[in-house]
């Protein structure tokens with residue numbers, strides 16, 4: 001059997017990171033700038049910010065859990081109250097570029113510019129200097145609602161057997177829908193039915209990892 005166990009705090013078998021990719025409208029404007037003039041398309045991102053994020057924060061508060069939110073600089077500037085709510089909830093805000101544009105590998109200086117602009121926006125809007133960075137590489141698939149819980153459970157069970165790290169990546173415009181918020185609660189309850197699980201933010205995982213490996 002593959003043993004991918006890590007010395008997590010408290011002798012935990014697995015670390016679980018709940019991460020939310022708060023792209024808001026950038027997920028669509030970065031694909032096609034003309035989407036900025038298409039309210040029907042943008043409304044999905046607006047929903048994620050207006051309803052999805054508060055619903056997620058409420059669920060995390062009820063569960064007593066801290067999560068990591070990846071926030072592009074553009075999102076922080078255009079949804080400052082939502083970004084502040086995340087910080088006020090004690091969650092980690094991590095860096096996720098400025099505009100969420102896919103970076104052409106031939107122009108690495110573009111990525112540097114995006115990183116600096118994103119950092120500057122988070123610092124200015126919510127006074128946060130993020131410690132984690134989630135690069136924009138390719139569009140991520142968003143799973144349909146059907147069977148998502150079963151897929152998740154099978155995957156989690158197996159990773160738990162191996163030990164290590166489980167990172168659940170979610171998008172507020174999707175997981176913030178009523179049926180999906182129920183799903184998020186179910187997933188958390190499922191994870192909690194296993195002993196020795198450590199829920200952690202990205203920074204906590206990184207710190208525990210280097211503490212275990214630098215020793």
Ligand SMILES: [Zn+2]
Nearest residue numbers: 021023096100
């Ligand atoms: Zn993203």
